[in-house]
Amino acid sequence: DIQMTQSPSSLSASIGDRVTITCQASQDIANYLNWYQQKPGKPPRLLIYDAANLETGVPSRFSGSGSATDFTFTISSLQPEDIATYFCQQYDNLPLTFGGGTKVDIK
C-alpha cells in the first residue's frame, strides 16, 4: 500500500496568515492527489484534485502543488471558516489511501 505522510499533524495560525501543509507519498504517484477539508461532524469536501486543480466553487486562497512524492497545500490567507482538518489522498494505486490529517485552528 502507498503510505501518505502528512505534516504537521496540527497547527495554529492567525487570521490572514499563510498556512502550508505537506504530504509525502511512499512512492511516485505522479499528480494523482486530492486535498480535502473536513469540518467537525461533516463529511470531507474536495478542494484540490490532480494535485493542483481547484475544484469548482472553492475559494482561490486554497492551492496545491507538487508531483511524484512531495506535495504542498497552501491557504494564502487563513480565514475563520477555514478551521478544519485537511487530508491528502492518493489515487495512483489501489488501495486509495489518505494522509493522517492536519488539524488547523486559530492562534
Place this chain on the structure above:
Amino acid sequence: EVQLLESGGGLVQPGGSLRLSCVASGFSFSNYALSWVRQAPGRGLEVVASIIHSGGSTYYADSVKGRFTISRDNSKNTLYVQMNSLRAEDTAVYYCAKNGANHYYYGMDVWGQGTTVTVSS
C-alpha cells in the same frame, strides 16, 4: 445539486449484520463508480469497498474482505453495502462517496453526510 444520502446505520452486537444504503441524485448515477469510506472515532479515513459504474468489478479492503459485500442498483440510483460478522473495530461513520469517473481508481469528489455504525454488546 449532487447529493448522496446514507441510511441503515445503528447499534449492532459483535457478529451481527447491517445493510447500509445510499440514495443518489443530481448526477448520472450509472456513469460513476462509488465507494464506502469509513472513519473511526478520532481516526483517519479508510476506503472499505468500491464498485465500478456497471457493478461488474468491486474492490474490498483487506480488513473487510469476505465479510462486506458492495452492490448497486442503477435503476434505483442506490448503492448498498451488506456488512456481516461485524466486529468492534468496524465501529465508524460510514460515508458513501462518488468517485470522479467510472472506475474506482479515481478519487472521490462528492461525499454523503455519513451514517454511524456502532458494534458493541
